[in-house]
Amino acid sequence: MLPDALDDFLALALRLADAAGELIRPYFRTPLAVDDKPDLTPVTAADRAAEQRMRALIAGQFPAHGILGEEFGRVREDAEFIWTLDPIDGTKSFISGVPLFGTLIGLTRAAKPILGIIDQPISRERWVGIAGRPTTLNGAEIHCRSCPGLTSATLFATTPDMFKGSDAAAFRRVSSAVKLTRFGADCYAYGLLAAGFIDLVLEADLKPYDFCPMVPIIEGAGGVATDWRGAPLDLASEGRALMAGDRRPYQAARALLGVN
Amino acid sequence: MLPDALDDFLALALRLADAAGELIRPYFRTPLAVDDKPDLTPVTAADRAAEQRMRALIAGQFPAHGILGEEFGRVREDAEFIWTLDPIDGTKSFISGVPLFGTLIGLTRAAKPILGIIDQPISRERWVGIAGRPTTLNGAEIHCRSCPGLTSATLFATTPDMFKGSDAAAFRRVSSAVKLTRFGADCYAYGLLAAGFIDLVLEADLKPYDFCPMVPIIEGAGGVATDWRGAPLDLASEGRALMAGDRRPYQAARALLGVN
Numbered sequence: 001m002l003p004d005a006l007d008d009f010l011a012l013a014l015r016l017a018d019a020a021g022e023l024i025r026p027y028f029r030t031p032l033a034v035d036d037k038p039d040l041t042p043v044t045a046a047d048r049a050a051e052q053r054m055r056a057l058i059a060g061q062f063p064a065h066g067i068l069g070e071e072f073g074r075v076r077e078d079a080e081f082i083w084t085l086d087p088i089d090g091t092k093s094f095i096s097g098v099p100l101f102g103t104l105i106g107l108t109r110a111a112k113p114i115l116g117i118i119d120q121p122i123s124r125e126r127w128v129g130i131a132g133r134p135t136t137l138n139g140a141e142i143h144c145r146s147c148p149g150l151t152s153a154t155l156f157a158t159t160p161d162m163f164k165g166s167d168a169a170a171f172r173r174v175s176s177a178v179k180l181t182r183f184g185a186d187c188y189a190y191g192l193l194a195a196g197f198i199d200l201v202l203e204a205d206l207k208p209y210d211f212c213p214m215v216p217i218i219e220g221a222g223g224v225a226t227d228w229r230g231a232p233l234d235l236a237s238e239g240r241a242l243m244a245g246d247r248r249p250y251q252a253a254r255a256l257l258g259v260n
Numbered sequence: 261m262l263p264d265a266l267d268d269f270l271a272l273a274l275r276l277a278d279a280a281g282e283l284i285r286p287y288f289r290t291p292l293a294v295d296d297k298p299d300l301t302p303v304t305a306a307d308r309a310a311e312q313r314m315r316a317l318i319a320g321q322f323p324a325h326g327i328l329g330e331e332f333g334r335v336r337e338d339a340e341f342i343w344t345l346d347p348i349d350g351t352k353s354f355i356s357g358v359p360l361f362g363t364l365i366g367l368t369r370a371a372k373p374i375l376g377i378i379d380q381p382i383s384r385e386r387w388v389g390i391a392g393r394p395t396t397l398n399g400a401e402i403h404c405r406s407c408p409g410l411t412s413a414t415l416f417a418t419t420p421d422m423f424k425g426s427d428a429a430a431f432r433r434v435s436s437a438v439k440l441t442r443f444g445a446d447c448y449a450y451g452l453l454a455a456g457f458i459d460l461v462l463e464a465d466l467k468p469y470d471f472c473p474m475v476p477i478i479e480g481a482g483g484v485a486t487d488w489r490g491a492p493l494d495l496a497s498e499g500r501a502l503m504a505g506d507r508r509p510y511q512a513a514r515a516l517l518g519v520n
Binding site for chain 2: 029042092093095096097098099100123154156159160161180181182183184185188192195197198
């Protein structure tokens with residue numbers, strides 16, 4: 001892959017984020033029909049319109065690329081390049097009027113994440129991560145902060161209800177060892193991690209369109225992003241993510257999770 | 261109390277919010293020394309500077325009024341009018357870079373809340389409630405939404421960790437009966453309730469400067485704001501708040517709390 005190709009992919013990814021934001025903003029804090037999907041997660045016309053528009057833009061420019069989107073599934077899943085789309089990550093925040101949801105755009109090559117965007121269309125904050133390049137927030141380079149260990153770490157997760165079975169106990173072991181645990185930020189937490197405001201994000205029950213975009217964003221800010229066992233995250237990973245700005249709390253959290 | 265006096269109080273309250281926001285904004289997302297208070301809650305220079313400025317403004321205009329502030333305690337607590345001040349409600353959000361904290365300003369007369377402000381200095385959203393008047397968000401009248409019952413209700417609380425002992429089980433009874441429970445919004449959740457985006461806020465372990473400002477804000481938007489037993493909230497209340505936009509989920513939540 002030539003660097004020029006990566007720049008073409010980035011240009012498209014930015015257009016996708018622009019298009020999604022324009023479609024989503026008019027729906028925010030308006031009465032919206034909320035449908036419950038089979039897994040009981042909510043979806044709105046805003047989710048569907050934004051994903052459809054992004055899929056059309058990808059198909060128009062890179063018709064051979066695959067797409068994995070939250071609302072409309074997979075196409076060309078054997079393609080070398082696959083885009084992951086979550087038009088509104090944090091639909092529960094979105095329908096509650098909380099401006100911490102985000103549009104997540106990822107690109108994988110041979111299943112490995114190479115590009116990620118978190119776009120918050122209300123506060124107009126946009127994180128961009130590209131394999132091998134520094135992560136940016138609204139164009140400015142950002143870096144994870146250093147953190148000597150769990151006792152001084154701030155940990156985020158979307159909700160304690162995302163941890164099932166033995167995962168709940170594992171989460172509690174880490175949560176009870178950190179200085180501060182906070183809930184409710186969805187994808188925004190990964191942006192806070194990349195920008196050096198928090199130290200750890202520990203989540204479960206994620207889909208590839210949730211975690212793939214985060215890998216280049218966190219790694220490009222100097223952090224570490226793996227599954228709970230320490231393995232790299234890719235399209236086939238099972239949805240438990242541990243990301244940290246500093247290897248010291250990362251290693252300590254891994255040990256407490258006790259998953260191998 | 262003449263209506264003119266209430267307008268004078270409102271004018272001062274708006275000046276307090278302006279002054280606090282100007283002091284707080286420059287500290288947001290900067291490295292800050294975070295001190296742990298005896299109750300292990302964090303406090304920063306931003307909290308202290310904002311409260312000191314607000315106290316000075318009150319003392320300058322209404323030297324006979326009492327003040328109860330989170331960081332600097334009580335003065336003139338036998339006064340007819342007492343201001344309640346929480347310069348940064350949601351300091352944990354503030355130090356994590358999450359723009360859902362807020363400056364809370366309340367005024368009580370004979371211990372009863374008559375004026376409340378929630379000011380979010382980053383998104384520049386300001387909720388104003390005054391006894392007997394419609395609540396506003398950035399100057400526009402807002403109203404709670406209707407909600408037929410718990411099964412269609414969205415519930416917010418700052419964190420599940422705020423419920424101790426039997427309160428935790430009571431919270432879980434309500435939480436497991438609603439459609440959606442969300443954490444992490446601090447005072448912002450009350451603003452969302454007043455503006456008709458969510459249906460219930462259920463919290464415990466609050467202080468008067470947390471809940472007194474909310475009473476005129478929620479009531480002026482057509483909602484109901486009491487303690488868990490259904491009693492009016494005032495300066496002497498014990499810090500368990502149940503607020504709702506519609507009496508139907510309110511009554512159902514009260515019944516499930518089982519506190520009399």
